[in-house]
Amino acid sequence: xxxxxxxxxxxxxxxxxxxxxxxxxxxxxxxxxxxxxxxxxxxxxxxxxxxxxxxxxxxxxxxxxxxxxxxxxxxxxxxxxxxxxxxxxxxxxxxxxxxxxxxxxxxxxxxxxxx
Amino acid sequence: xxxxxxxxxxxxxxxxxxxxxxxxxxxxxxxxxxxxxxxxxxxxxxxxxxxxxxxxxxxxxxxxxxxxxxxxxxxxxxxxxxxxxxxxxxxxxxxxxxxxxxxxxxxxxxxxxxxxxx
Numbered sequence: 001x002x003x004x005x006x007x008x009x010x011x012x013x014x015x016x017x018x019x020x021x022x023x024x025x026x027x028x029x030x031x032x033x034x035x036x037x038x039x040x041x042x043x044x045x046x047x048x049x050x051x052x053x054x055x056x057x058x059x060x061x062x063x064x065x066x067x068x069x070x071x072x073x074x075x076x077x078x079x080x081x082x083x084x085x086x087x088x089x090x091x092x093x094x095x096x097x098x099x100x101x102x103x104x105x106x107x108x109x110x111x112x113x114x115x
Numbered sequence: 116x117x118x119x120x121x122x123x124x125x126x127x128x129x130x131x132x133x134x135x136x137x138x139x140x141x142x143x144x145x146x147x148x149x150x151x152x153x154x155x156x157x158x159x160x161x162x163x164x165x166x167x168x169x170x171x172x173x174x175x176x177x178x179x180x181x182x183x184x185x186x187x188x189x190x191x192x193x194x195x196x197x198x199x200x201x202x203x204x205x206x207x208x209x210x211x212x213x214x215x216x217x218x219x220x221x222x223x224x225x226x227x228x229x230x231x232x233x
Contacts, residue, residue, distance in 0.1 A: 036224075042226050043119075043121070043208050043224035044210070044224040045224065103222055105161075
């Protein structure tokens with residue numbers, strides 16, 4: 001079945017460092033891909049998405065490009081801030097079944113940014 | 116837009132009692148809602164898909180008689196943990212697709228409910 005694999009955390013960086021969180025997926029079709037962020041004690045928020053190959057999703061300085069050839073959707077940010085400390089989830093949704101399609105999540109990667 | 120409200124945010128109950136968690140879509144209609152359980156070290160597990168006006172679809176390994184889901188209206192789904200035990204203590208999160216709703220619409224999440232069973 002479809003699945004998402006994320007790099008294990010925690011990832012600890014100093015402020016203004018470059019961030020990469022790796023995400024690869026396995027899917028039989030052409031899924032849509034998402035990154036969600038979860039701040040402590042809260043639910044998940046959509047960070048960015050891409051719905052087809054070569055699409056680049058971006059938001060709040062974060063970017064991820066849908067790479068069909070490598071089945072990847074790595075999250076990057078050029079300069080992280082302390083406020084970016086959170087858990088980041090990569091997810092996919094296959095393109096069948098309409099609105100009832102569930103999201104399949106990776107295990108999440110904890111990012112801790114130190115001042 | 117696309118706000119999902121979950122209530123309560125925290126609940127403590129005694130072993131053997133039942134707890135109801137509500138999930139509301141505040142500014143949109145949600146024919147489908149999803150219930151997740153988050154385990155320590157952040158792993159997120161889909162428990163069930165809640166469908167308005169019909170029975171929920173449970174994931175493999177989730178006890179439907181223990182985790183009762185009701186989706187009686189287009190804006191409200193409830194999860195009732197029946198005869199709760201300490202091992203049911205967890206963080207439960209609901210979500211719904213915004214409108215227009217399709218396979219590539221993102222999910223909008225509630226802020227979760229921290230359940231502690233003593």
